[in-house]
Amino acid sequence: MGLQNLRLLLLIGAFLGPLVTCDDPEDHPHEDHPPGPPHGHWSYTDITDWHKAYPACGEKEQSPINVDTGDTTFDPTLKPIEVSGYDVSPEERLKLKNNGHTVVLQLPDSLQIIGGLANTYRAAQLHFHWGSQSSPGSEHTVNGQKFPGEIHVVHFSSRFQSLDEAVTQPGGLAVLAAFIQEGPKVNEDYQHLLTHLEKVKEAGQSTEIRGFDIRGLLPQQLDRYYRYNGSLTTPPCYQTVNWTIFNQTVFLSEDQLDILEDTIHHDHDHILQMNFREPQSLNGRLVLSSFRPPVSGRKAPGQAPAPSASAPDPANGPSDRSGEGAPRDDSQTFSTGDMLAIIFGVLFAVTALAFFIYFRQNQKKNPRSSDKKSNVIYKAAAPEDNMA
Ligand SMILES: [Zn+2]
Structure with a gap:
């Protein structure tokens, strides 16, 4: 094998170092050498x-x-x-x-x-x-x-x-x-x-x-x-x-x-x-x-713990x-579903609260409606009630 061929092989071996195990000493890193083609080495620095x-x-x-x-x-x-x-x-x-x-x-x-x-x-x-x-x-x-x-x-x-x-x-x-x-x-x-x-x-x-x-x-x-x-x-x-x-x-x-x-x-x-x-x-x-x-942010059916x-x-x-x-x-990583559930939950809660305030104000204006509807509740759903 000619010297040229040998050098080419060594170079290829060094290139493939991370992927292919090679017993050649060239596979060993020499961090004191400058990186680049002459040695075919590289590092994470x-x-x-x-x-x-x-x-x-x-x-x-x-x-x-x-x-x-x-x-x-x-x-x-x-x-x-x-x-x-x-x-x-x-x-x-x-x-x-x-x-x-x-x-x-x-x-x-x-x-x-x-x-x-x-x-x-x-x-x-x-x-x-x-x-x-x-x-x-x-x-x-x-x-x-x-x-x-x-x-x-x-x-x-x-x-x-x-x-x-x-x-x-x-x-x-x-x-x-x-x-x-x-x-x-x-x-x-x-x-x-x-x-x-x-x-x-x-x-x-x-x-x-x-x-x-x-x-x-x-x-x-x-x-x-x-x-x-x-x-x-x-x-x-x-x-x-x-x-x-x-x-x-x-x-x-x-x-x-x-x-x-x-x-x-x-x-x-x-x-x-x-x-x-x-x-x-x-x-x-x-x-x-x-x-x-x-x-939904809920666990997918059949989601098993890691082995x-x-x-x-x-x-x-x-x-x-x-x-x-x-x-x-x-x-599972934090998914888009989780984000959407939280956003919708908060929006729903805010809407319900606004409606509740509006309802209370109307109650004060018209006491009778309060008598009739005292048991009607517009309850703000907590996020966990519906979507989370
Ligand atoms: Zn890898």
């Missing part, structure tokens, strides 16, 4: 420069995005996400690696998405984005709300032979994303993975862990989600990702979130935190939803990790 070395990062269909639930389009053809082969036998070994940007779990391509997308997608890896103990770190946001963390399970279309081949092709990738927030209980499915983080503390380190049920890392409900076309959220930012963002969140205990946020280093002295990109402009893209947002996590314990009080808006206990 130079996000505004990403497009210089990776032009796609400056294009118009980038990820992540903010999902404005009031602007989503209900699409009844979006079927529940269905996965197969996710329960990996303990005999199998899965590689867990710190690539300097996140922690990546390599997945066999026997794990597949077989429903909810136009064709079958095969799994390649999963990884996480997080913040710190005082600041939430999800990439996507919902109505401006950021969550403590986010899991991405990366798949490639079975139309292609490999992730490498699919990553540059339109519709080549499908990523399943779920928000992670704090709950009162230990999430046993996550525990298996989190206990190994200490072994991959330094960038470039990897270990092998027993197979386990990857399905348990996702929310229980896979039928309610948002869908849009976007990109890798890290360089090279290729716009080839069909995104699925689940409405239901997963819960980790406070200690588990601490482990996720405080263990991984991006170099020997620096802890890796806040490894997320801010939401990008939609630029006219549609965000579809597989479900109708609740109009490995019940609702956060209110006795714990508000957490720093709840970020800019405290997430609701049923994993």
